[in-house]
Amino acid sequence: MINLETPRKFRAFIHQAHQVAAEMLRPNSRQYDLAEHAYPKELDMLAAMVDGLGASGTGSGAGAGGVRRTDAAEDDGKVKNGSNLSSALSVMEMCWGDVGLLLSMPRQGLGNSAIASVASDEQLRRFDGVWAGMAITEPGCGSDSANIQTTARLDGDDYVINGEKIFVTAGGRCDAVVVWATLDKGLGRTAIKSFVVFKDTPGMTVERLEHKLGIRSSDTATIRFENCRVPASNLLGTPEIDADKGFAGVMQTFDNTRPLVAAMAVGCARASLEVTRELLSEAGVEVDYDRPVHLQPAAAASYLQMEADWEAAYLLTLQAAWMADNSEPNSLQASMAKAKAGRVGNDITLRCVELAGSLGYSEHHLLEKWARDSKILDIFEGTQQIQQLIVARRLLGKTSAELK
Numbered sequence: 001m002i003n004l005e006t007p008r009k010f011r012a013f014i015h016q017a018h019q020v021a022a023e024m025l026r027p028n029s030r031q032y033d034l035a036e037h038a039y040p041k042e043l044d045m046l047a048a049m050v051d052g053l054g055a056s057g058t059g060s061g062a063g064a065g066g067v068r069r070t071d072a073a074e075d076d077g078k079v080k081n082g083s084n085l086s087s088a089l090s091v092m093e094m095c096w097g098d099v100g101l102l103l104s105m106p107r108q109g110l111g112n113s114a115i116a117s118v119a120s121d122e123q124l125r126r127f128d129g130v131w132a133g134m135a136i137t138e139p140g141c142g143s144d145s146a147n148i149q150t151t152a153r154l155d156g157d158d159y160v161i162n163g164e165k166i167f168v169t170a171g172g173r174c175d176a177v178v179v180w181a182t183l184d185k186g187l188g189r190t191a192i193k194s195f196v197v198f199k200d201t202p203g204m205t206v207e208r209l210e211h212k213l214g215i216r217s218s219d220t221a222t223i224r225f226e227n228c229r230v231p232a233s234n235l236l237g238t239p240e241i242d243a244d245k246g247f248a249g250v251m252q253t254f255d256n257t258r259p260l261v262a263a264m265a266v267g268c269a270r271a272s273l274e275v276t277r278e279l280l281s282e283a284g285v286e287v288d289y290d291r292p293v294h295l296q297p298a299a300a301a302s303y304l305q306m307e308a309d310w311e312a313a314y315l316l317t318l319q320a321a322w323m324a325d326n327s328e329p330n331s332l333q334a335s336m337a338k339a340k341a342g343r344v345g346n347d348i349t350l351r352c353v354e355l356a357g358s359l360g361y362s363e364h365h366l367l368e369k370w371a372r373d374s375k376i377l378d379i380f381e382g383t384q385q386i387q388q389l390i391v392a393r394r395l396l397g398k399t400s401a402e403l404k
Contacts, residue, residue: 021096
């Protein structure tokens with residue numbers, strides 16, 4: 001049975017993550033928000049430390065590379081608090097510091113989570129130390145990943161990839177991208193596969209970097225593929241097209257990464273709540289947990305409602321990550337966590353700006369920045385509306401064709 005207290009074995013590691021967020025990420029947050037597209041060199045040392053923790057075994061699955069399910073053959077029936085829960089908890093702490101800087105960390109891209117989730121043991125060894133972004137979205141294909149138009153054609157020992165990907169997080173800085181492409185457009189979603197494509201591969205071009213509302217320290221790229229030849233061994237998963245589970249195998253990546261995005265929203269929202277409570281206290285508004293909400297000032301009542309919403313998002317995130325660690329199907333829970341945390345994170349950061357008034361809207365505090373950063377967490381890895389659709393399908397037992 002799941003225990004919702006922080007596992008003892010993770011506490012020292014989570015404390016370290018919080019210290020890094022407080023001493024390195026948050027102090028540099030405003031600087032790199034204003035210097036959009038400038039690479040935060042301070043992160044090189046931090047990434048090396050995370051690599052060292054992971055290699056030594058003391059990191060408890062530190063970083064995106066730690067996200068991996070236990071094979072059924074290795075399942076001994078015991079409850080596990082493993083790499084998914086560890087990664088979610090550490091991501092919360094880091095995003096308490098800064099979401100954009102976390103997304104800028106070398107070798108901690110969403111592509112690394114995809115590799116860790118579905119790569120073979122041989123591929124894990126071969127791609128060890130690679131910084132991988134995730135390339136899914138296209139100009140005509142956003143939330144509907146099944147409508148991907150980028151193609152991959154087998155030619156000898158290579159796949160030839162053609163297409164365009166947009167909104168690739170860390171696309172300008174990473175070493176490689178995990179590209180979703182279809183082997184046969186006529187076969188629909190079942191023919192979609194993912195490929196690890198290195199940046200120096202001929203035919204792959206970074207077209208531009210986007211200017212964004214939030215997470216401005218993280219670069220977001222448009223990448224074009226023209227007759228880009230990728231070794232067949234870089235295909236993640238099986239090359240066979242299975243009508244029963246072909247697309248589901250690729251989509252399984254989201255069951256591991258969506259709880260991480262939910263954790264980002266939880267961490268960012270917590271930062272906003274803490275600063276807002278300090279500002280309310282300075283203004284003479286105290287939040288009293290021993291008094292009924294209707295007997296407290298309106299600002300305190302609003303704060304208590306936000307805390308309740310935050311707690312729900314936090315618990316859903318823990319549940320989804322814990323289920324992944326224990327080899328339990330968690331597609332429903334991953335989407336519930338992402339939907340709840342994405343919306344709650346955005347609502348909380350915006351309401352905190354409102355409660356703080358002019359202080360929240362100005363650059364005296366980071367509240368306005370967190371409000372801008374949080375919006376992307378309700379969008380990428382599947383929008384709010386898509387998550388609700390997935391939840392409805394799961395609860396009602398409907399297919400994607402039956403419930404659109």
